[in-house]
Amino acid sequence: MPSRTEDYEVLLTIGCGSYGKCQKIKRKSDGKILVWKVLDYGTMAEAEKQMLVSEVNLLRELKHPNIVRYYDRIIDRTNTTLYIVMEYCEGGDLASLINRCIKDRRYLEEEFILRVMAQLSLALKECHGRSNGSSTVLHRDLKPANIFLDVKQNVKLGDFGLARILNHDTSFAKTFVGTPYYMSPEQINRMSYNEKSDIWSLGCLLYELCALSEHLPGKEEGSLCRRRQGKRQT
Ligand code: ADP
Ligand code: MG
Numbered sequence: 001m002p003s004r005t006e007d008y009e010v011l012l013t014i015g016c017g018s019y020g021k022c023q024k025i026k027r028k029s030d031g032k033i034l035v036w037k038v039l040d041y042g043t044m045a046e047a048e049k050q051m052l053v054s055e056v057n058l059l060r061e062l063k064h065p066n067i068v069r070y071y072d073r074i075i076d077r078t079n080t081t082l083y084i085v086m087e088y089c090e091g092g093d094l095a096s097l098i099n100r101c102i103k104d105r106r107y108l109e110e111e112f113i114l115r116v117m118a119q120l121s122l123a124l125k126e127c128h129g130r131s132n133g134s135s136t137v138l139h140r141d142l143k144p145a146n147i148f149l150d151v152k153q154n155v156k157l158g159d160f161g162l163a164r165i166l167n168h169d170t171s172f173a174k175t176f177v178g179t180p181y182y183m184s185p186e187q188i189n190r191m192s193y194n195e196k197s198d199i200w201s202l203g204c205l206l207y208e209l210c211a212l213s214e215h216l217p218g219k220e221e222g223s224l225c226r227r228r229q230g231k232r233q234t
Contacts, residue, residue, distance in 0.1 A: 003072055005083060008036065024088060034071060035088045042080030056084060058137060066123035068148060068158035089156055091149025094209075098144055102212055112153075113209045119155035120147065120202060128195045138193065142201035143182050144208065181214040
């Protein structure tokens with residue numbers, strides 16, 4: 001039987017995203033703590049709905065310790081709302097962690113950064129190297145806000161919202177998405193996007209975790225004192 005919203009209890013709203021909110025929930029049957037993303041698809045254009053369907057289908061397939069685990073989805077047609085039930089990552093996202101470090105004027109431990117890089121490499125290996133069918137999954141929007149930590153400080157890659165399945169036949173996907181600072185040269189030049197572009201973003205992430213600053217060509221880098229003020233752009 002498909003699950004219903006009544007099967008879960010909403011505990012609190014964690015935050016609001018581009019499409020809707022993310023809430024911490026409790027599964028009533030066994031008390032398991034999870035999150036769901038609440039998305040109103042009522043006003044979405046057909047293309048956006050398609051994107052949503054592909055995001056959910058993609059999430060269902062990705063089962064890896066370093067990828068935010070998908071659990072369930074609930075469609076409430078009366079309210080045109082989709083609930084995507086996912087693993088709760090208690091440690092929050094890396095963008096918040098970076099901001100906390102900047103505020104506290106401290107750098108991240110080298111050991112922690114290495115762990116993040118190792119675990120994300122495993123997550124990307126899983127997406128890029130999938131052998132069922134002939135499709136490779138590209139993340140396309142690898143950035144601190146999309147990387148989570150669980151209670152044991154395990155690293156989890158999330159938000160495959162902009163990912164697309166790249167068919168090996170076409171070998172390149174031509175779409176212009178992503179966070180500017182983390183874009184590879186080929187993306188900026190509106191050229192093809194492939195597995196290597198995700199790896200480029202991973203390199204940018206490494207820089208940001210070490211320097212607590214994005215790599216801005218031509219500017220003096222890495223100083224905690226010169227950090228930009230105000231809210232980070234994610
Ligand atoms: P967007 O990425 O479009 O901003 P999200 O719904 O992904 O929107 O994120 C909204 C908030 O919820 C963010 O603060 C994010 O860190 C948090 N969040 C998202 N997914 C999870 C999760 N699985 N566990 C814990 N917090 C999450
Ligand atoms: Mg997100």
